[in-house]
Amino acid sequence: MRFLQVKLQNFRQYKDLTFDFPKNEFDLHIIKSQNGVGKTNLLNSINWCLYGDEPHLAGSADQSLHEDEMLPICNIQALEDADKAGDKSCDVCVTITAEADDKKLIISRSATFNSKVGIQTGKDRLVVKTFPKVGDEIIEQDKEAEAAIESYVPKRIREYFFFDGERLLNYLTGISDDTSKIKDSIYEISGVNYINRCSSHLTDFQNQYKKKISELSPDLEVKAAELQKALDLVTNKEREIRELYAANTAAVKAIEQANKTLDGNERFRDANIRYEANKRQIEKESGDLKEARQELAKFVVKYLPRVMLHDINRDSLAYIDEREKDDTGSSSSRIEDLKKSIEENRCSQCKQDLTLKIIDEFKKEIKAREANPSLKALIEIKSDVRRSLNIDEYDEEKERIMDKIRGLQDSIDDLTDKNDALLKEIEKSDIVTIEAAARSKKENEELRDLNNRKIGSYEAQLKALKQNTEVLKKEYSEAVERDKACGEYREKYKLVTSAKEIVDEVRNTIVDEMKHTMEKKTMEIFNDLLWKSETYGRVEIDDNFRLKLYHKRNDMSCLYSTSAAEKELLALSFTIALHEVSGYDNMLFIDTPVGRVSDDNRGNFAKVLRDLSLKKQLIITFTPSEYSPEIQEILSKRVVASFHELRSEASEDVTTIKED
C-alpha cells in the first residue's frame, strides 16, 4: 500500500489540510516543522483513521488514564466557530486515499463532537471505499471496513509501517519491556499464530477423544485377561476333579482286589493280628521285667548292709548312750561353762567367786576333757547309727518288687504259650499276602474317602468359578460392545493426532525458514544501506526474534558497540526485510528518523533514505535543525517527490502548510 493523499478536517491542530503524495523517480516525501506544530499528530491522524486510536501521544502509554487531561481530537477553533455559528455539532474527519494491489482505496473515519462542550457524540464512523480496476466500487463500513484495513495494514504490526525510529529500535534490541511483541508480530504476519491456534485446537480434540475412549473402553484388555484367568481356573479345577475320579476308580479296584484276597482268610488274619499284638505285649512286658529286676537290685544294695549290720548297730547305739550317761553332762557344754566361769571369775553353777585354786582345778578339768575326743566322735555318729537301725520297710518293699517280677514273668510265659499256638495256626496260611491285601484295602478306602471329600469341595469351587466366569463373560461382551462404539473416537483421535504432528512440523519448518530468511534479508539490506560495508558479518535472530549483530572480523556480538545511526539503520533493514518476507510490502512513515543520529552520520542516513525511496514510499518528518543544508543537498528537489512545511497560525491552535 502507498498513500496518495491524507486529508485532515478538524483533527487536533489541523483544521483543514490535505497532504498529497505524488510519486516521481523517488517516492520520498518530507514534512518539516518545528516541534509542537503537528508532525507527530499527523502520524496520530493516520493511526486514528485506520485504527481509531492515537498511539503516539507524548507520555501517554495508557491513554485511558489521561483522558481527562487531554484536549478532544476535534480542533478547538473549529468547535468555537461552530458554536459561534449556532451549530450544535462539529465533525472531525481524516481521509486517506491509497493504492494497493492495483486498486484505489479511500479510507475515511469521522466523529461528531458537541460544539459547546467538545465531547464526542456517538461512535466513530469508518468507511472504506475500494475502486477495483474492473467493476463497481465496494463500500464497506464499521466491522467490514476494519477487516478490509486489516488485510492491508494489520493493526498488530502497525509499528512496522508507521513508527518513530526510537520505539522500533527499542523493540529490536530488547530494550522495550514488551520483548515478546516482535515475536508475536512476526508469528501473526507469517501466519504461525494461526498454525499455533490450529495445533492448540487439535490438542483440545485429542484430549477430548482420549477421555471419551478411556470412558467408553477403559478395560477391554483387563476384562479379557480376567476372563482368561477365570477360564484357566475352571479348566484346572475340572482337571483336578477328573484326576480325583480316576484315582478313586483305581482305589475301588484295589479295594475289590484286596477283598478277593481276604475273602475266607479273615481267620488267619485275626490270628496274625493277635500274634503280632501278643508279640508286642511280650516285648513290652520283657522291658518292664528288666526294669523290675534292676529296681530289686537297687533295693538290695540299699537295704542289705543295714540288715546285715543291724545287731552291731543296735549294740553301738547302746554303748554310745551308756557313755553319754557316764559323762557328767555334756562334755562340750561343760568345757564352755568352765571357760565362762574362769572368764567371769565366778562359778556359773553356784554363783560363788572363784579362788585361784578353783580356777586351777577348772583349767585342769578343761584340759582333761579336751584330751578325750572319742566321746565327741561317738556323739557325732550317733544319729547315723540310729538311722541305720530303721529296716521296718524292708520286707514290705521287697515283697512288692518280687510280686511285680513274678506277675510279669507269668504274663510273658502265658503270652509266649499263646503265640506258640497262634503261630502253629498261622503257619498253615500265606499271611504275608493276606496282610498286604488288608493294608491295601485300608489305604485305598482312606484314599477313596479323602478323594470323595476333595471332590465334593472341588465341585463346589468349580460351580463358583463357573458362575464367576459367566459374569466375566458378560462383562467382557459388554466391554467389546463399548470398544466397538468407541472405534469412531479412536479413528478421530488418530486423525487429529496425525494432523497435529503435521501441523506442528510445518510450523517449526516455517519458523526456522522465516528466521533464516529474515536474517539473510536483514543482512542483505543492512549491507546494501550501510556506508561501512566491511564491518559487520552477519545478523542473527534468536528464539524471541531479538536481533544480534556480529562483527565481520571476529564474529563477536557487537550490537551495543554500534552507533545510534547504525542501530536505527539495522532496525530499518529489519523492518524492510519484514515487509518483503511477510508480503505486507507497504509504505513507511518515519517520524524524525535522524533525531537520534549524530551529525557525522546524518548525511549517510539521508543517503540511505534516498536510495530506499527508489523502492518504497517513504514519508519522513524533520525539524528545521535536522533538515540541515547537508541533508537538503542529498535530498534534493529531484529526489523529494513532495515537500510540506508546516507552521502554526497566530492562535497556535491551527496548523497550515507554509506556501513557498
Place this chain on the structure above:
Amino acid sequence: MSDVKNSLIEAKIKEATANDKVMQDFILGILGNEYKTTQFTKAYENAIKNAIKAKEGD
C-alpha cells in the same frame, strides 16, 4: 489461494501431506477455519467427521 490465506503455509501443508489427500484437505480446512470463524468447535467437528467419512470411502 485457499481459506488458509497464506501461500507459504498452504504450500508447506501440501508438501507434508502429498501422499494423503484426505489429511491435506482436512488440515487446510481446519486452518482455513482459524482465519474466518470463531465457531471453532462446530467447524472442527464437521471437518473431522468429513475426513473420517472420506477415509472410509478411500
